[in-house]
Amino acid sequence: MVSSTDVQKLFLQSLLSRPFVSATLAQTIWARCVAAVKAADPTLQIQHSSNRLAWDDFVARINVDLNGLDLEFKNLHDENTGREMYCLVNLKGDDVAQLATDYTPNEIAFFKAILEQIMLAPHESYCISSLAALREVSNLKSSMTKTQGELLLSSFVAKGWLHKTKRGRYTLSTRTELELLQYLKSTYPEEVLDCNVCDKIITRGIACPNADCQNRMHFHCFATYRRQKGTCPDCTTDWPREATDGGLIPIGEGAARDGQDAKRRVRVRSVDTSDDDSDEGDAEGEDEDEPAATQQSMDVDEDIKPKKEGKGKGKGKARARR
Numbered sequence: 073m074v075s076s077t078d079v080q081k082l083f084l085q086s087l088l089s090r091p092f093v094s095a096t097l098a099q100t101i102w103a104r105c106v107a108a109v110k111a112a113d114p115t116l117q118i119q120h121s122s123n124r125l126a127w128d129d130f131v132a133r134i135n136v137d138l139n140g141l142d143l144e145f146k147n148l149h150d151e152n153t154g155r156e157m158y159c160l161v162n163l164k165g166d167d168v169a170q171l172a173t174d175y176t177p178n179e180i181a182f183f184k185a186i187l188e189q190i191m192l193a194p195h196e197s198y199c200i201s202s203l204a205a206l207r208e209v210s211n212l213k214s215s216m217t218k219t220q221g222e223l224l225l226s227s228f229v230a231k232g233w234l235h236k237t238k239r240g241r242y243t244l245s246t247r248t249e250l251e252l253l254q255y256l257k258s259t260y261p262e263e264v265l266d267c268n269v270c271d272k273i274i275t276r277g278i279a280c281p282n283a284d285c286q287n288r289m290h291f292h293c294f295a296t297y298r299r300q301k302g303t304c305p306d307c308t309t310d311w312p313r314e315a316t317d318g319g320l321i322p323i324g325e326g327a328a329r330d331g332q333d334a335k336r337r338v339r340v341r342s343v344d345t346s347d348d349d350s351d352e353g354d355a356e357g358e359d360e361d362e363p364a365a366t367q368q369s370m371d372v373d374e375d376i377k378p379k380k381e382g383k384g385k386g387k388g389k390a391r392a393r394r
Contacts (some may be wrong), residue, residue: 074113080104080137087145087160092232092247095147095156099127113336131158150246151324152235154292159250168255173226174231178214179224183233185211186225187252190244190275191260197328198275199241204333211336225329237325244275260339265323268305269293280304288323291315309361 082105087093093101099122106120119126136143142164171180185208189200202225209221216224225242228234232247249256253273257264267274267290278293278294280287285307289297294315303310312319321327 074109074116075199076109076116076118078109078112079118080134082108083134083136091160092250093158095158099157102127103128146250148246148250148272149270149290149292151249151274151290154290154295157250159247161251161253163254168252169331171233175224175226178212180209181212181214182216182221182224183228186228186234186242187244187256188260188339189247189255189337190242191263192339193328194332194337195327195329196265196279196323197325197332199237199243199321199325199328201333202240202242204336205270207336233271239325241323241325241328249273249275267293269297274323279321280307280309280311281319281321282307282309285309294320 079102083102086101086105090097103120105373106118110116110118121127131145131147138144138160142162144161144163145158146161147156147158168180168184171183175183186200186205189204189208190198193199205225206218206221209216209218225234225236229245230238232245234242234248235245237243244356249272256273265274265288266272267277268287269289270293272290274290275290277288277290279285282304285304287304297305298311298313298315302313
């Protein structure tokens with residue numbers, strides 16, 4: 073027996089083959105699902121409209137169906153194009169484990185190492201060069217070769233887990249920002265920054281030139297905001313008309329500096345020494361008798377320099393580079 077709920081079933085089945093879709097494609101699929109169900113039973117009354125409220129209501133109903141499976145159909149704007157994208161997101165467990173369907177444990181370890189170098193990249197550049205990415209192969213305790221590493225990097229890009237820029241640098245992809253957001257937030261709480269307009273993760277955009285201001289925006293969010301106001305919403309510093317006019321601090325590849333990939337950066341966790349009978353929690357690569365500063369990154373051959381205390385949502389990150 074055909075029913076109106078078959079629209080949701082057809083829609084979800086279509087997502088299994090394409091878990092990552094643009095908003096335009098997702099709404100097109102929805103319309104086709106409605107048409108298919110109506111063709112099977114013309115007497116059914118199925119609500120469908122091209123307006124945003126109707127679409128949001130349909131997505132809400134989809135997520136009710138997905139709730140029991142610990143999945144969610146979430147949206148995010150692509151940081152490069154500003155296009156709205158949707159993805160089926162796993163809400164339970166280690167999000168990086170989703171890669172296990174396509175990659176081996178060693179390959180996932182390589183992916184995690186690439187993510188770490190991207191997240192710890194200095195100057196809020198959130199990118200690494202191809203050479204720095206391949207250097208992670210030698211840091212893995214595996215038999216992986218650099219040729220295999222190159223093929224893996226190409227696979228990560230082809231499947232949407234990484235984005236490769238025209239300059240040949242690797243950055244986070246929209247898929248990774250959607251599907252692995254909880255992993256990124258829990259692993260790199262000080263490095264994950266939020267856009268002050270849309271409140272979503274930002275790895276490409278602009279920052280206020282005022283060193284004491286923590287305002288950051290995506291390029292597309294800045295363009296929308298700048299059409300209405302000409303000053304920073306936090307500190308009222310005058311801003312240029314366009315993000316490319318100069319005067320604003322770049323976030324992402326535009327902030328990358330020559331030679332910044334020469335040294336591998338590592339993240340050091342604090343060691344709990346309150347229990348002398350337990351040595352659990354020692355960070356990999358640390359000396360047992362020398363506890364490190366809490367959640368900080370450093371070049372492997374530099375002294376440890378504590379960061380400023382965070383204020384939440386990444387907005388408390390030190391801006392000394394400005």
